[in-house]
Amino acid sequence: MFPILKKEITTYLSSLVAYVTIGVFLLVLGLFLWVFPDTSILAYGYAGLDSLFSTAPYLFMFLVPAITMRSLAEERREGTFELLLTRPLSDLQIVLGKYFAGVVVVLFALVPTLVYYYSVYTLGAPQGNIDSGAVIGSYIGLFLLGSAFAAIGLFASSVSKNQVIAFTIAVFLCFFFYSGFDSLSGLLSLQTLGIQSLGITEHYNSVSRGVLDTRDLIYFLLLDALFILLTLFVLHRQQQKKFINTAFLSTLGILFALTLFTHRFFTRFDFTKEKRFTISTVSRTVLDSLPAPVNITVYLQGEGFPGGIKRLQTATKDMLSDLQAYSHSKLTFVFVDPIKGLSQDQQKQAFENLSAQGIEAQNLSVKTDDGVQSKVMFPFALVTSGDKAIPVKLLENQSNLNTTPEEKLNASIQNLEYAFTSAIKKITTGGKQRIGFTEGHKELTDLQLNDAMRNLSDGYLVGRIDLATIPFDSLRKVGLLVIAKPDKAFTELEKFKIDQYLMRGGRVLWAIDQVSAELDSLKGKGNQALAFNKELNLDDQLFRYGIRINYNLIADINSSQIPVTTGDVGGTPQIQLLNWLFYPVYIPQSTHPIVKNLDGITSQFASTIDVLDIKNVEKTVLLNTSPYNKEIKTPHLLSLMALRDEPNPKEFQSPQKITGVLLEGKFVSDFRNRPVPDSLGEKIAVLGESKPTKMIVLSDGDILRNQVGADGSPYPLGYDRYTKQSYGNLTLLMNIADYMADDSGLISLRNKEIQIRLLDRARIRSEKLQWQLVNNIVPIAIVLIFAIFQHYMRKRKYAH
Numbered sequence: 001m002f003p004i005l006k007k008e009i010t011t012y013l014s015s016l017v018a019y020v021t022i023g024v025f026l027l028v029l030g031l032f033l034w035v036f037p038d039t040s041i042l043a044y045g046y047a048g049l050d051s052l053f054s055t056a057p058y059l060f061m062f063l064v065p066a067i068t069m070r071s072l073a074e075e076r077r078e079g080t081f082e083l084l085l086t087r088p089l090s091d092l093q094i095v096l097g098k099y100f101a102g103v104v105v106v107l108f109a110l111v112p113t114l115v116y117y118y119s120v121y122t123l124g125a126p127q128g129n130i131d132s133g134a135v136i137g138s139y140i141g142l143f144l145l146g147s148a149f150a151a152i153g154l155f156a157s158s159v160s161k162n163q164v165i166a167f168t169i170a171v172f173l174c175f176f177f178y179s180g181f182d183s184l185s186g187l188l189s190l191q192t193l194g195i196q197s198l199g200i201t202e203h204y205n206s207v208s209r210g211v212l213d214t215r216d217l218i219y220f221l222l223l224d225a226l227f228i229l230l231t232l233f234v235l236h237r238q239q240q241k242k243f244i245n246t247a248f249l250s251t252l253g254i255l256f257a258l259t260l261f262t263h264r265f266f267t268r269f270d271f272t273k274e275k276r277f278t279i280s281t282v283s284r285t286v287l288d289s290l291p292a293p294v295n296i297t298v299y300l301q302g303e304g305f306p307g308g309i310k311r312l313q314t315a316t317k318d319m320l321s322d323l324q325a326y327s328h329s330k331l332t333f334v335f336v337d338p339i340k341g342l343s344q345d346q347q348k349q350a351f352e353n354l355s356a357q358g359i360e361a362q363n364l365s366v367k368t369d370d371g372v373q374s375k376v377m378f379p380f381a382l383v384t385s386g387d388k389a390i391p392v393k394l395l396e397n398q399s400n401l402n403t404t405p406e407e408k409l410n411a412s413i414q415n416l417e418y419a420f421t422s423a424i425k426k427i428t429t430g431g432k433q434r435i436g437f438t439e440g441h442k443e444l445t446d447l448q449l450n451d452a453m454r455n456l457s458d459g460y461l462v463g464r465i466d467l468a469t470i471p472f473d474s475l476r477k478v479g480l481l482v483i484a485k486p487d488k489a490f491t492e493l494e495k496f497k498i499d500q501y502l503m504r505g506g507r508v509l510w511a512i513d514q515v516s517a518e519l520d521s522l523k524g525k526g527n528q529a530l531a532f533n534k535e536l537n538l539d540d541q542l543f544r545y546g547i548r549i550n551y552n553l554i555a556d557i558n559s560s561q562i563p564v565t566t567g568d569v570g571g572t573p574q575i576q577l578l579n580w581l582f583y584p585v586y587i588p589q590s591t592h593p594i595v596k597n598l599d600g601i602t603s604q605f606a607s608t609i610d611v612l613d614i615k616n617v618e619k620t621v622l623l624n625t626s627p628y629n630k631e632i633k634t635p636h637l638l639s640l641m642a643l644r645d646e647p648n649p650k651e652f653q654s655p656q657k658i659t660g661v662l663l664e665g666k667f668v669s670d671f672r673n674r675p676v677p678d679s680l681g682e683k684i685a686v687l688g689e690s691k692p693t694k695m696i697v698l699s700d701g702d703i704l705r706n707q708v709g710a711d712g713s714p715y716p717l718g719y720d721r722y723t724k725q726s727y728g729n730l731t732l733l734m735n736i737a738d739y740m741a742d743d744s745g746l747i748s749l750r751n752k753e754i755q756i757r758l759l760d761r762a763r764i765r766s767e768k769l770q771w772q773l774v775n776n777i778v779p780i781a782i783v784l785i786f787a788i789f790q791h792y793m794r795k796r797k798y799a800h
Contacts, residue, residue, distance in 0.1 A: 485701020
């Protein structure tokens with residue numbers, strides 16, 4: 001085999017055709033990657049070689065057949081193949097020698113592309129900001145693809161003596177195996193058969209990300225073996241030899257058994273630096289135990305998206321492919337463009353239908369070298385199972401002005417595994433935890449909590465709880481107790497039940513307003529109202545747990561807007577949106593998974609929180625004001641007339657105030673060494689210290705309240721119907737529920753970190769032409785220098 005291998009490589013590299021073929025390949029590849037804007041690495045803006053590994057396969061369809069077309073066709077045409085058979089070489093050795101020679105030449109053609117890696121490495125911001133491990137893994141994928149095409153090309157060369165015909169057959173077969181099965185799977189009658197897994201694309205896309213899955217590796221090895229066996233079969237038929245024998249049948253049996261084994265027992269090697277394609281144990285557990293099929297429709301599809309959205313598209317597809325690998329074929333997904341090919345009226349109807357499912361169209365503006373690109377898109381997915389459906393938001397619209405578009409996109413990509421796994425778990429889980437919202441203290445109504453309870457009901461059993469009447473044994477079955485903006489004092493009996501519920505490991509979300517203040521009361525006569533302190537009878541209990549919610553109000557320059565009548569023109573009131581300082585917007589700064597990468601949280605008439613030093617209790621600040629805030633003591637007269645005056649920033653420079661905190665640990669009972677309330681009516685053993693548990697305290701209950709329209713219909717939680725802006729209140733609530741009521745560790749997926757790898761845009765603008773020339777000329781120059789050197793060495797050898 002080795003003499004054949006050496007002879008083939010020497011013969012090929014001694015031919016001018018070889019260098020012309022490789023040179024054309026590198027020239028076209030360079031133009032696609034560095035000049036043409038749709039596939040240009042410079043226009044993409046990210047420090048990676050994704051364009052190389054998505055473009056190269058289509059060029060390989062012509063390069064590899066051009067390399068292999070002469071391997072057997074020329075031998076048979078010139079009659080030299082019979083001479084090879086007279087040597088002490090078997091047909092298998094001859095075929096393998098020619099096959100590996102073709103693979104080596106393909107590798108030779110790839111070596112000059114390392115110039116692209118050097119260019120991206122140099123242009124990174126900062127320099128060297130490229131994931132080298134991912135590049136190595138992707139090159140492995142390209143090598144496996146080249147080896148498969150080499151096997152196909154060798155087979156095509158065996159069926160004809162004409163090199164042109166062999167080239168044509170090889171190109172057709174390469175294209176069919178790369179894209180044909182995907183096209184066939186798109187037919188209505190074949191969509192459920194999964195025949196796309198027989199094609200190369202699915203396996204190559206998996207490996208080219210930088211992840212080597214043993215199933216993909218076996219697929220390429222089987223494809224290589226298949227066409228090598230077919231080549232031997234053709235050669236035996238031409239020589240009128242018997243081909244099917246014990247060795248052949250044994251080989252087929254081994255390959256078939258290997259396929260079945262790797263399909264059931266597989267492993268993956270993630271070459272990326274952050275292991276971003278490694279699925280967590282939590283997600284694997286959810287996917288491994290799916291009780292019913294799950295279908296995911298992704299609406300983030302279309303053309304003309306900027307580089308960042310393309311990256312989000314690719315990341316979403318990669319994540320779903322990775323999750324699908326562990327689902328035992330129960331998870332399927334599809335990407336669709338919901339408005340493609342629709343008329344204007346049909347598009348309007350489509351917008352309304354999607355909006356009813358919680359899927360909203362968005363405009364994203366991303367800075368590019370050519371200015372600002374804007375695109376209407378639907379960055380959502382719909383997870384369905386049976387008759388249930390849950391929308392998944394793919395793009396986080398963080399309200400932090402200091403967050404760049406690239407950081408927002410990166411945060412969205414980091415959150416994909418949690419978003420999809422959480423939705424899948426909620427829609428398929430049978431035994432749901434209970435979440436109870438208290439009632440009987442003038443808490444938020446069902447209408448005001450409509451969106452909160454509706455969204456929670458997808459994964460939990462949600463209902464109202466009257467602490468005065470519920471038996472304690474029933475209360476203990478609740479996974480999370482939510483106290484949402486009470487306005488009436490709690491009795492000692494109710495406080496006792498909450499306390500002992502907590503002592504036995506129960507979890508509580510306190511959303512407490514210490515001050516009574518409502519915007520509606522300000523819009524009456526005089527446009528002013530008194531904000532006064534509430535008497536909820538909870539201060540002593542919260543103090544014992546390590547929390548004090550102060551009797552004050554927060555005025556924050558970083559606030560949301562309210563509609564205000566500023567005049568009257570022709571009998572028509574003039575409405576203007578103005579910032580209302582008592583509606584602070586919190587930009588989460590904590591890295592805790594509950595609030596990590598969360599959009600801004602809107603609130604109304606919030607108070608400050610003091611965190612006390614309590615033994616065995618760990619405190620984590622979740623929400624706080626901006627540095628431009630002011631504390632106002634209550635009672636205080638509120639007036640809309642204050643909107644006329646522009647706030648003085650100097651008066652609002654104050655340390656950030658805590659408005660939301662998580663407490664975890666062992667709490668001391670508020671009823672320790674105290675008598676049990678006389679009205680208890682049931683025997684409950686008083687525990688003086690709790691089991692390890694947790695609670696969250698928010699100094700504003702309106703964080704959980706959705707707005708209600710004039711017709712009585714509720715809006716989504718976090719959506720402001722006046723400014724048309726969506727805040728992160730719903731996501732905050734869902735994260736709290738997952739962290740507090742779900743012990744599977746699902747919320748830990750939000751800790752996933754993916755580094756942003758960008759190119760230096762300023763340097764690209766000033767040096768763009770230079771790098772285009774470097775990456776189009778240097779690779780070809782390397783091949784030319786090698787050709788001259790090889791010609792000189794060959795001439796020198798034979799001259800002697």
